Amino acid sequence: MSKATKKRPPLQGTLTPAYGRDYKSKEAVITDFQAGKDFKLVLIASAGYCSIRDYNEGDMVKIRYNKLRHAVFYRVTKEDLRK
Secondary structure (H helix, E strand, O other), rough: OOOOOOOOOOOOOOEEEOOOOOOHHHHHHHHHHHHOOOOOEEEOEEEEEEEEOOOOOOOOEEEEEOOOOEEEHHHHHHOOOOO
């Protein structure tokens, strides 16, 4: 089964920019998420790093930006997974 068709459970939590990055706009955060940049996955009890490659088509992702004061919801598309 190819990676693009392999279905895994959606990662539940909120993504925050990794490695000290921050964004001033939702367009900038979505652009970097689509480009495969790393984000920190924050769960209630733990956190770890991930990128768009860890999601499936149709997954809804919440990404925080602008010093974690704003959030954008993004649905992963088939085109995102081809990059």
